[in-house]
Amino acid sequence: MTTQPSERTLTYAEDLRPEDVRALETFLNAQLGRVYEEVGETGETSFAMRSLLRLVCDSAGLLHELLVVERPERWQRATIVREWQRLRSTAHEFNHCEGYVHGRWWNQVRHFNASDETAEQDRIRLFADAGPYPETGH
Template sequence: MTTSSSERPLTYAEDLRPEDVHALETFLNVQLGRVYEEVGETGETSFAMRSLLILVCDSAGLLHTLLAVEQPEMWQRAAIVREWQRLRSTAHEFNHCEGYDHDRWWNQVRHFDAADETAEQDRIRRFADVGPYPESGH
């Protein structure tokens, strides 16, 4: 048995592991599969469910690929945060489902790492000090 991800903190996207993505994707596929069975295989709702299943798989696949990059560039770091948030927010909607594990670590991550968080806080402070439209010195 593997160590549960709930036993370790998930603060930043750099803390994500492939098994985290796999666990979240599996959870979503099970939940969406249950809904798809209820909906049936015809009608617009069925098409929407199939599309949602495809989006979950694509998002998880992209995350797996990005997590394998040794030193991700800025756009890759942002994509990791975005895709995790996309999957996490989708899973969050199933909080009411039977068998949901309330100790799961579907944590929200807003930054790739501490340096990204600090840089954003610095940008916010500069924006607050200068304002949205700095006056020119004419």
């Protein structure tokens, strides 16, 4: 029995590459296309499937554009994380279709990079240390 090579693990959104987005988009389009064929081309479910296919393409397209930005601004970093999460959570529902693989590389990423993660942890600590109502002293 041969073992498959381990997939690269994503920790941060800054680790994403265009080929990661293409692979995830391809997987989603194949799965959604299969479902769309079952649904047929008429009815409300068909309209919903076409909308979902469009949203996947739009998210992937936006990700492709943002990944080539040399120094993404804060809103761009947040958008990269959000769009990746949107695509990966959609794909996660179809993970069982080709045999469930818990460690597929479309990992959940919560931060753009380590400094964004540290900044969020610092904000959380600041709020925790301040107490529930720091303005009023209660």
